[in-house]
Structures are given as structure tokens and as C-alpha cells.
């Protein structure tokens with residue numbers, strides 16, 4: 001693997017070819033949930049529906065736990081994992097709040113106040129100092 | 131001859147479409163977002179395009195992880211608004227100018243851009259939200275009021291095409307459109323952005339200073355804007371801010387000098403900074 005200039009951005013998973021390879025079946029599982037027939041199958045028997053995709057045990061566990069950041073760490077991409085959140089009835093903004101460890105009210109207020117500042121959030125080294 | 135008379139940049143936040151579909155645009159949260167589009171709708175009526183060339187990205191709707199084309203040109207007769215998991219948006223089917231789309235595909239490929247040609251494709255909020263913004267409320271029984279040629283750009287899997295590549299593609303699109311014999315008025319849209327991050331612990335990132343500077347140089351110093359690299363987009367504008375490379379396609383298809391007739395910027399719409407420009411070609 002070559003060095004990646006974007007790996008020092010904190011709190012961010014850049015969805016590159018390595019992550020895409022790692023998360024392929026996890027993402028294909030998630031995207032299946034954009035079709036009602038698959039949502040019904042997952043509702044009826046979550047394990048049986050997951051078994052149709054060659055996910056690792058870690059990935060399946062992260063799905064069971066709805067470990068939103070864990071899913072990203074295991075190769076999931078947000079446009080895919082958000083379909084699992086939508087399946088649970090979670091709106092995008094609340095998903096964003098969960099991933100950043102905030103309450104939905106605090107997150108919503110932060111956005112209304114102009115969003116999360118880029119100051120102090122550009123480099124991992126800035127987060128380590130905190 | 132076909133002529134590109136204007137370029138439009140516009141965020142395509144799904145929540146903007148939802149707000150229109152649910153008729154809540156007058157609510158205090160949404161009012162400032164839509165206020166900035168009032169001028170645009172009037173302008174659009176006065177400068178009505180025959181064809182919109184619309185650069186957007188698909189959000190894993192038409193393309194899942196199994197196929198990721200960098201540049202996919204819509205050549206089908208029409209495109210159906212997709213079901214993105216909560217039912218399709220109640221908006222009209224999108225109709226293509228199919229002969230012109232085929233001409234552009236051929237012209238781009240002979241100009242050494244290796245395009246993917248889509249003869250069937252559903253379109254998601256990335257395409258329909260900017261149309262709603264510019265053309266106003268429409269029902270599925272209506273007509274959009276323009277023909278649309280969609281160009282889907284991969285910005286989901288890293289790397290997206292570079293800003294410079296997008297700009298060059300825009301230049302080639304200009305050549306293609308302006309070699310079409312029909313006397314028609316064409317607008318080009320660059321959609322997505324502005325700063326936003328939808329994922330992980332840095333979700334909610336907004337960089338208004340950077341966004342405004344980007345709009346300034348995109349308009350007046352495109353030679354500078356085309357040199358912005360991916361890491362700058364990712365670090366400064368959030369992982370999904372990379373969508374702004376699509377604004378470079380639009381800019382590349384315009385004249386070197388343009389007139390900025392409208393700018394709108396607002397934070398937030400859901401998780402995103404909304405940015406919007408109308409640029410007119412001289413002459």
C-alpha cells in the first residue's frame with residue numbers, strides 16, 4: 001500500500017480502493033435495503049438475509065450492533081450504511097449526530113450555528129493534543 | 131448553432147427536495163434557503179433553456195458498488211426518478227435530447243474522453259433537486275419544461291476525477307455542444323457541494339470561508355480553481371465536499387470571462403452548506 005496523504009484527516013474514513021475492497025459485501029448488503037423486497041427479507045430473518053452476502057463475522061456483528069462508526073472502519077461507505085439507518089427509521093441528520101457522539105439536539109444546534117468548524121479539525125495531531 | 135448561454139452551480143441536498151415535496155419551504159428553517167432561489171426561478175423563466183446539460187453524481191442509486199464509472203453520460207430517451215429507499219420523489223420523468231446526447235458522447239470520445247454510455251438509468255436527488263430548485267414545484271403529470279442530458283460523475287469512491295480533468299471535460303463538452311447545428315439555448319449545471327461531511331466523528335464540518343473563496347476563484351480565476359487537489363477538498367471542506375469537482379465541469383464549458391448574475395450561500399440545509407451561482411457567458 002502506498003502512503004496516503006489523506007490519512008491524517010481526523011474523524012474521517014476516505015472511501016478508497018482498499019476500503020472498497022474490504023467493504024464490498026457489507027456495502028452490497030446495505031444497498032440491498034433500498035428495495036422493499038429485501039427490507040422485508042431482512043425484517044423477517046436478519047441472519048438469513050445477511051447470509052446472502054459474503055460479509056466477515058466482524059461486519060455482521062457491526063450490523064447487529066448498529067455500530068455506525070465500526071461499519072465505516074470495516075469498509076462501509078456512508079451512502080450505503082445510511083440505507084441500514086433508513087431501514088431503522090433513522091434520519092440522516094440523527095445518524096450524523098450518532099457518528100460524531102453528540103445528541104441529536106446538540107448536533108442540530110451546531111449545524112444551525114454554522115456547522116462544525118474546520119479550525120482544530122484538519123489534522124489528527126490537532127485531535128491528539130485535546 | 132447550439133449555444134451554451136449560462137452555467138448554474140447548485141447544491142443538491144436531498145432535504146431540499148424533501149422540503150419542497152412536503153411543502154414546508156416557508157418554515158423558518160427553510161425560508162432562508164429558498165429565498166435565495168427566488169431570483170433564480172425568475173431568471174430561469176426569462177432565460178428559458180431548451181436543454182440542460184446536468185452534471186451530478188449518483189448516490190449508489192443507479193450504480194451500486196459493482197460498477198463505478200468515472201463519467202457516465204445519459205443517452206436514454208428518458209430517466210425515471212429513482213426510489214432511494216423512501217419511494218420516488220413526486221416529480222416528472224426527465225426527458226433527454228437523445229440525438230444531442232449521442233452527438234456529445236461521440237464527440238467526447240473522439241476528443242479522448244472515455245465515456246460510459248447509459249442507455250437505461252434511473253436518476254436520484256442529485257439530478258432532480260437542482261431541477262426543482264430552478265424550475266419550481268412540479269407534479270409527476272407535469273413536464274420539467276426543458277430537456278435534460280445527465281452526466282453522472284463518480285465522487286463516492288476515491289479518487290474522483292481531478293478538478294483539472296473535470297475542467298478539461300467541460301471544455302470538450304462546450305466544443306461538442308457548439309458543433310450541434312440546431313439553434314438551441316443550452317444551460318450547463320454543476321451540482322453538489324458545498325462543504326459538508328456526512329460520516330464519522332467529523333460529521334457536520336462546514337467551511338464557509340473556503341466555500342466563498344472557491345466561488346470567487348471559480349468565477350474569476352478558473353485557472354486557479356482547476357488546480358485544487360483532492361486532499362485540500364477533503365481536509366478543508368469535508369469528505370463529501372469533493373463533490374465540488376463537478377462545478378469545474380460546468381466552469382470549463384463556459385467562456386473564460388463570465389458575469390456572475392446571482393450568488394446564494396446559506397448554512398445549513400440538514401448537514402450541508404448550500405451554495406448557488408448563476409453565471410452568464412458574454413456575447
Ligand SMILES: [Fe+2]
Nearest residue numbers: 142256322373
Ligand atoms: Fe451529493
